[in-house]
Amino acid sequence: MKQPSKKSRKPLVLVPACNRMMGDHPFQMAGKKYIDAVRLAGCLPLIVPSSSADEVDELLDHAEGVFLTGSKSNVHASHYGETTRDESLPQDRVRDDWVLPLIPKAIARGLPILGICRGFQEANVALGGSLHQAVQEQPGLADHRAGPGTPDEQYAFAHEVDVQADGLLAGLLDAPRIRVNSLHGQGIKRLAEGLRIEAKADDGLVEAFSVEGARGFALFVQWHPEWQAASNPVSQRILAAFGRACMDYQGRDPET
Numbered sequence: 001m002k003q004p005s006k007k008s009r010k011p012l013v014l015v016p017a018c019n020r021m022m023g024d025h026p027f028q029m030a031g032k033k034y035i036d037a038v039r040l041a042g043c044l045p046l047i048v049p050s051s052s053a054d055e056v057d058e059l060l061d062h063a064e065g066v067f068l069t070g071s072k073s074n075v076h077a078s079h080y081g082e083t084t085r086d087e088s089l090p091q092d093r094v095r096d097d098w099v100l101p102l103i104p105k106a107i108a109r110g111l112p113i114l115g116i117c118r119g120f121q122e123a124n125v126a127l128g129g130s131l132h133q134a135v136q137e138q139p140g141l142a143d144h145r146a147g148p149g150t151p152d153e154q155y156a157f158a159h160e161v162d163v164q165a166d167g168l169l170a171g172l173l174d175a176p177r178i179r180v181n182s183l184h185g186q187g188i189k190r191l192a193e194g195l196r197i198e199a200k201a202d203d204g205l206v207e208a209f210s211v212e213g214a215r216g217f218a219l220f221v222q223w224h225p226e227w228q229a230a231s232n233p234v235s236q237r238i239l240a241a242f243g244r245a246c247m248d249y250q251g252r253d254p255e256t
């Protein structure tokens with residue numbers, strides 16, 4: 001059977017799975033809202049089960065984009081030279097071990113990459129930055145965690161962020177301040193070198209960054225644009241830009 005040409009199919013976007021126990025058994029999974037967001041971007045989501053650093057290049061060879069989801073799990077503190085302060089909080093060492101090396105490789109290829117919440121934190125760590133393990137305990141910083149409640153309550157707008165002028169995000173939006181939801185206990189402590197701040201909260205916490213001089217689309221946000229994205233103009237613009245970048249990448253000569 002004739003294989004469809006790359007340009008006649010939707011761009012394939014890798015979505016690294018989270019590793020969670022369900023009862024006594026380990027599962028690998030991704031939240032439906034993230035998968036729906038990749039589809040809304042006009043791309044074909046492919047959930048990737050736990051992989052390994054030595055498989056990353058082969059995985060990226062088959063992809064036209066990478067979408068890093070949020071997760072209740074934290075990036076292990078050893079990846080940024082610290083010890084874990086609260087062992088009771090969930091971790092996902094399996095995801096750490098193959099997604100952290102994937103991020104710089106995807107960026108180096110110019111492969112479009114969009115990271116959300118944990119995905120935002122993973123990218124900062126993967127590129128040499130560090131995290132506050134408990135933002136709410138830092139003097140001068142607010143509590144960015146979602147309280148208890150229904151999903152609609154937890155993912156409701158929680159605060160505004162200042163979109164930094166003349167950046168990638170500013171170019172996508174037509175508002176200098178936007179309302180965002182907030183469901184994170186960790187956050188940027190030291191921003192990795194070579195990253196450009198794209199948005200900041202009023203307490204000064206970095207809420208979005210891009211990669212200076214990146215060959216392709218590379219945007220990472222601390223909030224959740226995937227939440228009810230179809231009815232959120234800011235989310236729609238972010239996802240549309242990511243999708244366009246994946247389509248452009250797909251249409252590029254593989255040698256470029």
Ligand SMILES: N[C@@H](CCC(=O)NCCCC(=O)O)C(=O)O
Binds near residue numbers: 031224
């Ligand atoms: N665990 C980190 C990252 C938080 C995060 O990704 N929250 C989203 C969880 C649920 C979802 O997938 O939407 C932190 O606490 O900072």
